[in-house]
Amino acid sequence: QVQLVESGGGLAQPGGSLRLSCAASGFTFSSYAMSWARQAPGKGLEWLSGIYSDGKDTYYADSVKGRFTISRDNAKNTLYLQMNSLKPEDTALYYCAKATGGNYYYPHDYWGQGTQVTVSS
Numbered sequence: 001q002v003q004l005v006e007s008g009g010g011l012a013q014p015g016g017s018l019r020l021s022c023a024a025s026g027f028t029f030s031s032y033a034m035s036w037a038r039q040a041p042g043k044g045l046e047w048l049s050g051i052y053s054d055g056k057d058t059y060y061a062d063s064v065k066g067r068f069t070i071s072r073d074n075a076k077n078t079l080y081l082q083m084n085s086l087k088p089e090d091t092a093l094y095y096c097a098k099a100t101g102g103n104y105y106y107p108h109d110y111w112g113q114g115t116q117v118t119v120s121s
Contacts, residue, residue: 001024001026002024002025002026002027002098002110003023003024003025003084003114004022004023004024004096004097004098004110004111004112004113005022005023005112005113005117006020006021006022006094006095006096006112006113007020007021007022007023008020008021008115009094009115009116009117010116010117010118011118011119011120012086012117012118012119013086013119013120013121014086014088014120014121015085015086016086016117016119017082017083017084017085017086018083018117019080019081019082019083019088020036020080020081020083020096020117021078021079021080022034022036022078022079022080022081022112022113023077024077024078024079024096024098025077027098028097028106029055029074029077030053030074030104031053031071031102032053032098032099032100032101033050033051033052033098033099033101033102033103033104033106034050034051034053034072034079034096034097034099034104035047035048035049035050035051035055035096035097035099035104035108036048036049036050036070036079036081036095036097037069037094037095037097038090038092038093038094038095038117039092039093039095039114040089040091040092040093041091041092042067044094045095046049046063046092047061048059048060048061048063048064048068048081048094049061049064049068049070049081050070050099050103050104050105051070051071051072051079051093052102052103052104053074053102053103054074054102055071055072055074056104057104057110058070060103063094064083064090067083067084067085067086068082068083068084069081069082069084070082073116077118079096080094081094081096083117086117086119087119088119088120089119090117090119091117091118091119091120092116092117093114093115093116093117094114094116094117095112095113095114096111096112097110097111097112097113098110098111
């Protein structure tokens with residue numbers, strides 16, 4: 001069965017960095033686009049970034065553009081999110097998600113359990 005397991009969250013200081021990973025299994029990872037989303041306390045789900053199945057196209061929400069970088073290693077079935085210049089407003093539960101097709105505009109059908117990121121001094 002499809003499994004998505006996020007890791008790499010934790011506590012970071014403002015201006016610091018974290019790298020999230022999402023280990024995927026149970027499907028042909030290289031055939032599907034993947035995305036990252038987050039949910040802050042008391043707020044709705046925010047889609048942050050998407051990447052095509054072949055990694056050749058990416059998308060970023062304005063809130064993270066220039067600070068976050070999405071990437072994938074299809075040989076390792078792993079999705080990444082490099083987060084730099086972190087701000088307190090980046091505090092949230094971060095999820096990875098699998099699309100139903102090769103580009104990130106497809107609906108997403110599976111989600112991980114999330115990894116907590118807290119940005120605080």
